Amino acid sequence: MRSRLAAALGATALLAAGCSTGGDAVDVNNGGEFRFVASTPAGEVIPEAERKSAPEFSGTLLGGGDYDSAELVGDVAVLNFWGSWCPPCRVETPEFQEVYEEVRDDGVQFLGLNVKETNQQFADAFVESKGITFPSLYDPRGEVALAFRDYPADRIPSTIVLDRDSRVAAVYTGEVRQDDLRSVLAALTEEA
Numbered sequence: 001m002r003s004r005l006a007a008a009l010g011a012t013a014l015l016a017a018g019c020s021t022g023g024d025a026v027d028v029n030n031g032g033e034f035r036f037v038a039s040t041p042a043g044e045v046i047p048e049a050e051r052k053s054a055p056e057f058s059g060t061l062l063g064g065g066d067y068d069s070a071e072l073v074g075d076v077a078v079l080n081f082w083g084s085w086c087p088p089c090r091v092e093t094p095e096f097q098e099v100y101e102e103v104r105d106d107g108v109q110f111l112g113l114n115v116k117e118t119n120q121q122f123a124d125a126f127v128e129s130k131g132i133t134f135p136s137l138y139d140p141r142g143e144v145a146l147a148f149r150d151y152p153a154d155r156i157p158s159t160i161v162l163d164r165d166s167r168v169a170a171v172y173t174g175e176v177r178q179d180d181l182r183s184v185l186a187a188l189t190e191e192a
Helices: 002-015 087-106 120-130 143-147 178-190
Strands: 018-020 033-037 058-060 066-068 076-082 108-115 136-139 158-162 168-173
Touching: 058 136, 076 087, 076 178, 087 108, 087 120, 087 178, 108 143, 120 136, 136 143, 158 178, 168 178
Parallel strands: 076 108, 108 136
Antiparallel strands: 018 033, 058 066, 076 158, 158 168
């Protein structure tokens, strides 16, 4: 009985936390090593005077085609680092799709960044099964996450929100609550 309870509590903890690279790692199906870490409870908008420019990046989209971060300039942007192997991503990604549908006509872009996925078919199947319509880069080596090394993009899921000037305006580690993301996006879209 105790072992069942311990297993249930452990599974619950994993779903409530994010995954990251690093020590205390667990081997996942794709052969990468990640560990689960506590998530950030809420994102906070970084004051405008303290924001730093996001690094430039480019890559190949799932489904094909090239992408360059210059396409984000002028819009508020939500960058979500995810993997099909990550339990919190399975919950969070469809919720991102809901928020995306609400705000995409308000000058807000969403971009997924699929990282540490050894087989693109897993990423493609994940996007299709979750009904995701916003674009995702396929970044199996985590090169874009490395470009954001000053932020915790090595934790999966991680979400970075950029303001209209492509400056980092909010950072989340772990799963993002929809209402919190909505309030951050509302604050950023209201900025002059």
